[in-house]
Amino acid sequence: LWIVMGKMYCIILVTKIIKNIYVSKTATKTVSEFEYDAPSMKTAVPGPKSQELLRQLGEIQNVGAVHFFCNYEESRGNYLVDVDGNRMLDVYTQISSIPIGYNHPALIKVMTNPNNVSAFVNRPALGILPPENFPDKLFESLLSIAPSGMSRVQTMACGSCSNENAFKSMFIWYRNKERGYASPSEQEVDTCMINQSPGCPDLSILSFMGAFHGRTMGCLAATHSKAIHKLDIPSFDWPIAPFPKLQYPLEEFVRENAQEEARCLEEVEDLIVKWRQKGRPVAGIVIEPIQAEGGDNHASPDFFSKLRNIARKHGCAFHVDEVQTGGGTTGKFWAHEHWGLDDPADVVSFSKKLLTGGYYHRDELLPYRIFNTWMGDPSKNLFLSEVLNVIRRENLLEEVTRSGKALLQGLYALQTQYPHILSRTRGQGTFCAIDTCNDATRDSIMLKARNKGLFMGSCGEKTIRFRPALVFKEYHVHQLLNILNDILAEHK
C-alpha cells in the first residue's frame, strides 16, 4: 500500500513540476528575430494540397515514405511550413541534416554574394581541377573542426559514398601493410580485373547489430538495423558483433551494463579471430557513437575506448561513423569527442549537418586511389564555412548543451508521469530519444503530434528520436514538451 501511495504521490509531484516547467506558451521569445513564435495548424497533415501533390508525384516515383510537401520558402528556423500552410516545430530536420534551421539569413547571404555564383554554376571535378580557393575553404571549414589526430580530409557527395570510400581506404591500407608497402604482384593486378583474389582480397569490415552505415552495397553489408534495408540485396560474409543493450536508468544498472559491454567486446575479439581463421581478416571496425537508425543505442566512453584498443591490438583500422552524430548535435562537434580517446580513430566519416559528405583520416591511411567525378561539391563547402561561423558566433554548442539538458529533464518527467507509455529516456545534447510501449503507440503519438504542430522522427522498433537543429532553444523545448504532454494526457 505504501508503495502504491508513494508512486501516486510521486506522480502528483511530477505533474506539478511539469506544470511549472511548461508555463511557457507565452514565454519570452529568445530566438533570432527571423523565426516564428509557435506552431500554427490549419489542416490535418497531409492536407489537401499535399494529397494532390502526392498523387502527382506517385505517377513518377514511389511515394510510400513521403509525409507531406513543404513550402521551404516560408519555413524559418525551427519551423517547417507545409504547402497547406501548416507550420510545425521540426525536431527531425530532414533526417537530421539541417544544421542551423531553415532559411538562416547568413546562408541566404552566401547565396546572394556575387563572388559565390561561380561555385554554384560550375561544379568542378575536384580530384583533377579544383578551384583556386579550395585549399582555403577546406582549412576554413572542415579542417577547422577536424577531430583530434586527423589532419587529412576527403570530401564526398553523400554519407553512403563517404563510408564506401572510407571502407576502401581501410582495405587498401590493410593490403599495403600485408605486402610490406611493395608494389602489387602481377597476379594481384590480373585477378582484380575479374573480381578474384588475391587482387580482390577476402577482407571484411566488422560492424555491429543495429548499425546503420548507408545503403549502397558496401555500406549495406555493415548495416543491420532493419530488414527492409537489406532484403533481396546480395551481401558480404562479414562479421557482426552485438552492440551493448544498456538498461536504464544507467545509474541503477551500473554493474549489469558494464557486464553487457564486456560481453560485446569479448565477442568482437572472438569474431576478429574467427574471421582471420576463415581467411577473411577484418581490415576495419566501423561503429556509430550512438546507433541512430537502429534505435538510439548508446554505449559508455569506456566501451568505445576499449574497442579502439582491440582494433589497435589486432591491426584493424578503427572507423567512427559520425554521419548522424556529427555537426554539434551532441554538444560537442563530434560525438566521439565525449570519449576522450588517447589514441584517435583512424577514420571519421560525416555528411548530413556538414552539408558535404566526406571523411577525415590519419596520415597512414593515404587515400591513394580514392577517386570519382565530383568528389564532393565546393558549393556545399561555402555553406559549411558560414554554418561554422554561425555556430561560433551564436555559441550554438553551448545552446545545444543547455537545450539538451532541458529536453532530457522534460522527457524524464514525462516518463515518470506516463511510465506505462514511456521508458528509456536517453540522449546527449539534443540528440535524444525515448521509447514507447510498442510501435503502434509510437506511430499514433507521432501522428497526433504532427497534427498539433510537432514533427518528430522515429527509429528502432518503438523509439521516438529528437533531431532538432542547433538553433533549438529552451523555448522550443517547452513547446515540444507541452504538445507531447497534451497528447500523452489524452492517450488511452
Add this chain to the structure above:
Amino acid sequence: LWIVMGKMYCIILVTKIIKNIYVSKTATKTVSEFEYDAPSMKTAVPGPKSQELLRQLGEIQNVGAVHFFCNYEESRGNYLVDVDGNRMLDVYTQISSIPIGYNHPALIKVMTNPNNVSAFVNRPALGILPPENFPDKLFESLLSIAPSGMSRVQTMACGSCSNENAFKSMFIWYRNKERGYASPSEQEVDTCMINQSPGCPDLSILSFMGAFHGRTMGCLAATHSKAIHKLDIPSFDWPIAPFPKLQYPLEEFVRENAQEEARCLEEVEDLIVKWRQKGRPVAGIVIEPIQAEGGDNHASPDFFSKLRNIARKHGCAFHVDEVQTGGGTTGKFWAHEHWGLDDPADVVSFSKKLLTGGYYHRDELLPYRIFNTWMGDPSKNLFLSEVLNVIRRENLLEEVTRSGKALLQGLYALQTQYPHILSRTRGQGTFCAIDTCNDATRDSIMLKARNKGLFMGSCGEKTIRFRPALVFKEYHVHQLLNILNDILAEHK
C-alpha cells in the same frame, strides 16, 4: 611502287584538305557573345600559382590526380581559365560533366533569381519531405527527356549512387518475381539481417570487360576498366563477358566485326547459364552504350538489340548506363536512342551532364525500398531545367551532330596523315576518340596540347577522348585540329 606513290599522293591531298579546313585561326566567331575567341597561354601548365596551391592541398589530400587549379569565375563557354591566367580550350569538361560550358548566362540567371534561393539554402530529404514544385520540376526536366518506355525516374546524388540503386532495384525486382510477389518469408527477413541467404540472395549482375560503372563496392564489382580502380577491394563473384573489340575502319571489317559481336553475345548466354547453375543467377545485365573509361569501345546497334533480347529471354533486367554517354553528347539525348530498340531497356542511369544523378525505369521495376537521406538535390534539378531550355532554344543537339562530324573528319584526316602515331578514329556526335601508338606518346601529346591551350582527356590504354560541352562549335573543332596538327607535325 604504285602503292607507295598512291599513298604519298593521298597524304599530300589530305594535307591540302587539312590546310583548307584549318584556315580558321581568324574564323568568324559564331559562338555566344560571352565566350572568348581562342586559347591564350601565359605559362607552362601547371604554372607557379597552381604549383603553390598543389603544395597547400597536398597537406590535406592526395593530389596525385590534380592537373592544375582553376579560376572558374573567369572561365567562359568552352574555355577553362587556370589560376595562372592560362586559357585553354576544354574538351574534357570536368570528366564530361559540364553540359553547356562555363558560366552560361542562363545558369547565372537561375542562381540570381530570388525565387530559387530557398532551393539552394534548404536541402530537403526528398524521399520524405519534397518541396512543392518537385513534381513540376521533374516533369519539366527529367521526364521531358525520358528515354522511350520510361515513365518513372528516381533522382540520386551521383553516378555511383545511381548505379548502386539501379542494381538494387533489379535485385528486388528479380526476387519479387521468384517468390511470385508474395511477402518475404520469416527466414528471409531473419537471414538478411546477418548478410546470409536466402534474405541476402546469391544474385549477380553481368557486366563486360572494359566496363566502368562507378567505384562504390556494388558498382565496382561491375567495373573492369583499370586495375587501379579495383586492386585491394573485396568484390563479388559476378560474371564478366567480353565486350566486342571492333576493327577500324568499320567498313573494311564488316564480316570480322559481326563475327566478333556474335562471339561476345554467345559468351553472354553461356555465362548466364553457367552462373544460374552455380546458384548465382544473373538478375540484370549492365552495359554502357560506349565504354568510355575503358577506351571508347563501340558496338553496333545490332549487338545491343540482340543483347536486350538475350536479357529478355533469360529473365534478366537490362540496364543501360548512360552516366557518361547521356545528355546530348552523341547527337541524341541518350546514346541508346541510336539503337532503335523495339523493346526498351528496363533501367537507364545518368549523372554528369544531367547535373543530378538518378535512373529511369520501367513500371515493373518499382523502386520499392530505394531510399537515402537526400535522394538527389533539387537545386541541381533547377539547373537541369534551364540546361534543357538552352539545348532546345539553341538547337544544341544539331550543333553537336554538326561539330561531331567536323571533328571526326578532322581526326580521320590527321590519322591518315600520321598513321604511325594515330589509329582507330571513332565517335558519335562529339563523343569521339582516337588511339595513339602507345601510352607514352599519348601522354606526351596531351601535355604538349595542354601547354598550347588544348585540354583533353585520356581513356583506355593509349586513347585520347574528346568530351566537349554541347556548345562546342565547328569553330572550336578547327582550333582543336590546328593545335593537334601542330603537335603531331613536331612529333618525332
